[in-house]
Amino acid sequence: MPITGPDPSCLEAEVREARPDVPVILVAAIALIDVDGRILLAQRPESKSMAGLWEFPGGKVEEGETPEVALIRELHEELELDISESCLAPLTFASHAYEDFHLLMPLYLCRVWKGNPTAKEGQVLKWVRLEKFNDYPMPPADIPLVAILRDFL
Numbered sequence: 001m002p003i004t005g006p007d008p009s010c011l012e013a014e015v016r017e018a019r020p021d022v023p024v025i026l027v028a029a030i031a032l033i034d035v036d037g038r039i040l041l042a043q044r045p046e047s048k049s050m051a052g053l054w055e056f057p058g059g060k061v062e063e064g065e066t067p068e069v070a071l072i073r074e075l076h077e078e079l080e081l082d083i084s085e086s087c088l089a090p091l092t093f094a095s096h097a098y099e100d101f102h103l104l105m106p107l108y109l110c111r112v113w114k115g116n117p118t119a120k121e122g123q124v125l126k127w128v129r130l131e132k133f134n135d136y137p138m139p140p141a142d143i144p145l146v147a148i149l150r151d152f153l
Contacts, residue, residue, distance in 0.1 A: 022097070022100070022101055022102050023101045023102070024101070024102045024103075024104060025060065025101045025102070025103050025104070026060070026061040026067070026104050026105075027058060027059060027060050027061065027103060027104070027105045028058045028059065028061055028067035028068070028070045028071045028074070028105070028106055028108065029055070029056035029057065029058035029071075029105050029106070029107050029108070029142075029145075030056055030057055030058050030071055030075065030088070030107070030108045030109070030110055031056055031091070031107060031108070031109050031110070031145075031149060032057065032081075032110050032111075032113065032117070033109060033110070033111050033153075034127055036127075037129065037130075037153070038127035038128055038129050039056075039127070039128055039129075039130065039149070040056075040057060040117055040125060040126070040127055040128075041054040041055065041056065041057075041125070041126050041127075041128050041133075041136055042054065042055055042056075042057045042078075042119070042123045042124070042125055043055075043123055043124040043125075043126070044123065044139075045121065045122040045123050046122075047122065050139050052137070053137050053138055053139050054126075054128075054136035054137060054138050054142075055138060055139055055142050056107060056142060056145065057074070057075060057078065057079060057117075058070075058071055058074055058075075058105075059071075059073075059074035059077075059078065067106045067108070068085045068088050068108070069085075071083070071088060071108060072084075072085060072088075075113075077120065078119075078120050078121050078123070079115075079117045079118060079119070079120065079125075080115050080116075080117070080118040080120060081113045081114065081115045081117060082113060082114040082115055083110060083112075083113045083114075084112075087110050087111070087112045087113065088108045088109075088110055089108060089109045089110070090106060090107075090108050090109075091107050091108060091109050091148065091149070091152060092106075092107050092145065092148045093105055093106040093107060094107070094141040094142065094144055094145055096140055096141035098140075098141075103141050105141055105142075105145075107145050107148075107149075130146070130149060130150055130153060133146050
């Protein structure tokens with residue numbers, strides 16, 4: 001059974017009350033787990049903010065999309081992977097206040113997909129065991145997700 005937190009839509013209202021001038025950005029992320037139990041990490045390219053940090057693949061949820069649809073789209077565009085919505089298992093989410101925005105990021109698990117991850121946007125990809133995650137600096141919002149993955153897996 002997945003470990004879940006409160007409904008992110010409830011948190012969005014609380015964040016808006018606390019910091020109404022700061023936009024809330026919804027980004028969906030995924031922990032792709034291969035047959036050897038490794039998880040795919042992507043290094044942010046030099047052209048993006050937080051360049052050089054390692055993160056779970058995913059991307060921004062566009063207007064009218066669900067997080068699942070956004071993940072399927074982003075993983076196809078960025079990694080040339082085909083994933084069925086039925087293969088996405090919600091695990092938890094991050095809620096993190098950055099200086100210019102507040103990030104809500106649901107994290108999904110996936111063990112089944114079609115294709116081999118191919119970096120399409122200049123990012124470096126690496127399959128990493130959970131016990132080695134400390135060797136890969138991550139954005140602040142991703143860090144609490146690693147602890148939950150360790151507890152769950």
